[in-house]
Amino acid sequence: MNAKITATAHYVPERIMTNLELEKLVDTSDEWIRSRTGISQRHIVAENEASSDLSTRVAEQLLAKRGISAEDIDLIIIATVTPDHFTPSTAALVQLNIGAKNAWGFDLSGACSGFLYGLETGSKFISSGHYQKVMVIGVDTMSSILDFTDRNTCVLFGDGAGGVILEPTDSDNGIIDSILKMDGSGGQYLHVPGGGSRMPATIESVEAKQHYIMQDGKKVFKFAVKGMADVSERILKRNNLTGDDIALFIPHQANKRIIDASAERCKISPEKVLINIDRFGNTTAGTIPIGMNEAVENGQIKDGDTILLASFGAGFTWGSILIKWESN
Ligand code: ACO
Numbered sequence: 105m106n107a108k109i110t111a112t113a114h115y116v117p118e119r120i121m122t123n124l125e126l127e128k129l130v131d132t133s134d135e136w137i138r139s140r141t142g143i144s145q146r147h148i149v150a151e152n153e154a155s156s157d158l159s160t161r162v163a164e165q166l167l168a169k170r171g172i173s174a175e176d177i178d179l180i181i182i183a184t185v186t187p188d189h190f191t192p193s194t195a196a197l198v199q200l201n202i203g204a205k206n207a208w209g210f211d212l213s214g215a216c217s218g219f220l221y222g223l224e225t226g227s228k229f230i231s232s233g234h235y236q237k238v239m240v241i242g243v244d245t246m247s248s249i250l251d252f253t254d255r256n257t258c259v260l261f262g263d264g265a266g267g268v269i270l271e272p273t274d275s276d277n278g279i280i281d282s283i284l285k286m287d288g289s290g291g292q293y294l295h296v297p298g299g300g301s302r303m304p305a306t307i308e309s310v311e312a313k314q315h316y317i318m319q320d321g322k323k324v325f326k327f328a329v330k331g332m333a334d335v336s337e338r339i340l341k342r343n344n345l346t347g348d349d350i351a352l353f354i355p356h357q358a359n360k361r362i363i364d365a366s367a368e369r370c371k372i373s374p375e376k377v378l379i380n381i382d383r384f385g386n387t388t389a390g391t392i393p394i395g396m397n398e399a400v401e402n403g404q405i406k407d408g409d410t411i412l413l414a415s416f417g418a419g420f421t422w423g424s425i426l427i428k429w430e431s432n
Contacts (some may be wrong), residue, residue, distance in 0.1 A: 105230065105231050105233060105272050105273070105274075106227070106230075106231070106272070106273050106275070106276065106277065106278035106279055106280065107226065107227035107230035107231065107238070107270040107271065107272060107273070107278050107279050108270070108271060108272075108273040108277060108278030108279070108430045108431070109268045109269070109270060109278070109279075109396075109427070109429070109431065110170055110268075110269050110270070110271045110431060110432060111166045111169040111170035111268065111269040112166075112169075112266070112267070112268050112393065112396050112397040112400045112401075113162045113163075113165035113166045113169060113266065113267055113268075113397055114162060114165075114264065114265060114266035114267070114390070114393060114394040114397040114398070115158050115161035115162050115165070115264070115265050115266075116147040116158075116262075116263065116264040116265075116384060116387075116390075116394070117147045117148060117149045117150060117153060117158065117263050117264070118147070118150070119147060119148050119149070119150060120145050120146070120147055120148075121145065121146055121147070121148045121262075122134075122144070122145045123137045123138065123143070123144060123145065123259070126258065126259055129252050129253070129258070130252070130253060130254070130255040130258060130259070131255060132255045132259055137259045140359075140361075141259070141260060141359045141360060141361075141381070142359065142360025142361070142363075142379070142381045142382055143259065143260065143381055143382060143385045143386075144382045144383065145382075145383060145384075145385070146261065146262025146263070146383075146384055146385030146387075147262050147263055147264055147384060148247045148262065148263055149245050149247060149248075149263045153245075154188040154245055154248070155182075155184050155186050155187055155188055155194050155243045155244065155245045155265070156187075156188045156194045156197035156198055156201065158243050158245065158263065158264065158265035158390075159182055159184075159194060159197075159198045159241045159243045159265050159267070160197075160198050160201040160202060161265070162241050162243070162265045162266060162267040162393075163180075163198050163201070163202045163204075163239060163241065163267065164202060166239060166267055166268070166269050167202065170269050172237065172269075174202040174203045174204040174205070174207075175203070175204065175205050175206050176206075176236075176237050177202075177204045177206065177207045177237050177238075177239050177269075178206065178207055178208075178229075178235045178236055178237050178238060179207055179208060179209055179226070179229055179235055179237075179238045179239070180195045180198055180199055180204060180207050180208075180209030180238075180239045180241070181195065181209060181210065181211075181212055181222045181225055181226050181238065181239070181240045181241070182194040182195045182198060182209070182210075182211045182212070182222075182241050182242075182243060183211075183212045183213075183214055183218030183219050183221060183222040183240070183241070183242045183243070183389040184211055184212075184213070184218060184242070184243045184244055184388075184389055185213055185215050185218065185244060185249075185296075185388060185389070185418070186243075186244045186245045186246060186248050186249060186388075187211050193209070193210055193211040194211050194243070195209035195210050195211055196209070198241070204239075207239075209239075212225065214389070214417065214419070214421050215294075215388060215389070215417035215418035215419055215421055216356050216358060216386070216388050216389065216391070216415050216416060216417025216418065216421070217284070217356070217415040217416065217417045217419070217421035217422055217423050218242055218244075218388065218389030218417070218421075219240070219242030219266070219389050219390075219391075219392045219393050219415070220282070220284060220392065220413060220415045220423045220424075220425055221284060221421070221423070222240040222241075222242060222389075223240055223268070223270075223279065223282075223413075223425055224279075224282050224284055224423075224425065225240075226238040226239075226240040226270045227270055227278075227279045227282075229270075230270050230271065230272050231272075233272075236271060236272065237269060237270070237271055238269070238270040238271075239267060239268075239269055239270075240267055240268050240270060240393075241265060241266070241267030241393070242265065242266055242267065242388075242389035242390050242391075242392065242393045243264070243265035243266075243267075243389060243390055244261075244263065244264070244265075244387055244388035244389050244390050245263045246261035246262065246263055246317070246386070246387065246388055247261070247262075247263050249296055249315065249316055249317045250316060250317060251313050251316035251317075254313075254316070254318075256318075256319065256321055257316070257317055257318065257319060260358070260359075260385060260386050261317075261385050261386045261387070261388070262384050262385030262386065262387050263387060263390075264384055264387035264390040264391075264394055265387075265390050265393075265394070266390050266391075266392070266393025266394035266395075266396065266397050267393050268393060268396070273430055275430060276428070277428040277429070277430035278427065278428065278430055279425060279426075279427050280343070280426050280427065280428050281339055281342070281343055281425070281426040282339075282423065282424070282425045282426070283335045283338055283339050283423055283424050284421075284422075284423035285331065285335060285420075285421070285422050285423055286419050286420065286421050286422075287419070287420045288419065288420075289420075290323075290324075290327060290418075290419060290420030291418070291419060291420070293319060293320045293323040293324055293327075293420075294317070294318075294319040294320070294324050294417075294418040294420075295317070295318060295319075295418065296314075296315060296316065296317050296318070297314045297315075297318065298310075298312075298314025298315045299314070299315040325359065325361075325362065327416070327420055328358060328359075328362045328416040328422075329362050329365045329366065331416045331420065331422035332355060332356070332362065332366040332414045332415065332416045332422060332424070333365065333366045333369035333370065335414060335422060335423055335424040336353075336366060336369070336370045336412060336414045336424045337369060337370055338424075339412070339424045339425075339426050340370060340412070340426075343426060345410065345426075346371060347367075347370045347371035347372035347373070347376075348371070349410055350370075350372050350376055350410055350411070350412045351376065351405070351406075351409035351410055351411060351429075352376055352377075352378055352399055352404055352405055352409065352411050352412075353367055353370070353372045353376055353377045353378065353411075353412045353414070354378045354392055354395045354396055354399065354411060354412070354413050354414075355367070355377070355378070355392075355413075355414045355415070356386075356391050356392060356414065356415035356416055356417065357379070357380060357381035357384065357385075357386055357387070357391040357395065358381075358386045358391075358416065358417075359381070359386075360379065360381055360382075362416070363377060363379060363381070364377075366414060370412075372412070378395045378398070378399055378404070380394065380395055380398060388417065391415075392413055392415060396411075396413075400431075405429055406429065407429055407430055407431055408428070408429065408430075409428075409429045410426065410427070410428055410429075411426070411427040411428075411429055412424060412425075412426055412427075413425045413426075413427070
């Protein structure tokens with residue numbers, strides 16, 4: 105039994121941080137950020153706003169759009185690397201906030217591939233036949249782990265959340281295939297060294313900025329282009345599809361140049377590639393569901409369309425998912 109997406113929603117914090125603001129914080133320029141990444145601005149949370157707040161806004165919209173009550177939700181999966189706390193889970197906070205009395209749930213850590221990992225996990229719960237309504241949300245408050253004095257990272261990310269409701273379908277539509285990958289040898293190139301059990305937070309670790317995200321951008325870039333393009337090509341091939349059959353390609357939004365290279369390898373023409381990195385930056389687990397909801401709201405996705413999702417992120421993690429869209 106396939107799972108289909110019956111509602112989509114997204115939420116980004118109100119505050120916009122432009123490249124010009126970043127020019128005042130680090131040695132960078134609007135021109136450099138735009139030309140090397142495609143980013144013009146990103147949204148940043150208000151003080152005291154965290155991942156569960158963004159997720160709760162998404163969850164409320166999902167319920168309203170689908171016209172169901174929180175009590176109808178069986179399972180809440182939240183993909184995030186920036187949970188409010190180690191424990192309780194962000195899923196538990198959202199469950200409380202929306203009053204999903206009949207749901208259980210958990211957080212899932214897949215970095216920029218978190219939403220695809222969550223979608224695969226949620227769809228398998230649906231396929232089991234035991235679950236009727238699963239909420240999958242990708243959220244990250246990257247500003248909470250960004251060093252705003254490090255130009256290698258702080259210009260790239262933003263805060264945001266998006267999500268879907270998954271339900272069973274009797275047809276062959278919905279989520280029809282997935283390829284998900286992981287290679288832990290890439291962990292060293294994009295990581296948050298401190299704050300976990302390996303290096304619990306101490307005054308020294310915080311002073312040494314060990315709880316911020318660090319990366320070797322060039323290494324990540326190279327792996328990202330290859331990883332995203334490889335799995336996207338493979339999933340098309342094994343489903344006897346070409347780039348021409350894809351109505352919309354929704355890639356993770358890390359860098360416009362990574363997106364362009366992946367689309368080119370899969371021979372997907374530029375007008376079929378969703379790009380919103382200019383407005384949101386890289387919201388990690390948030391990018392794909394934010395893009396998906398924008399596309400649904402803009403009428404870029406219609407029933408019967410074949411949609412390709414692809415991601416690459418810390419871990420390394422990467423993957424692609426193919427959907428034959430059926431919304432009701
Ligand atoms: N502003 C101005 N100059 C900068 C900045 C900045 N923010 N950052 C780096 N530079 C400088 C570098 O110091 C370097 O200067 P040098 O030539 O004097 O040494 C020069 O710009 C070129 O730096 P490169 O690293 O070669 O720039 P590149 O074109 O590779 O772009 C970038 C860097 C944008 C980080 C790119 O490598 C990238 O996007 N990598 C992927 C990283 C990523 O997206 N990580 C996020 C999570 S993983 C994921 O989502 C895929």
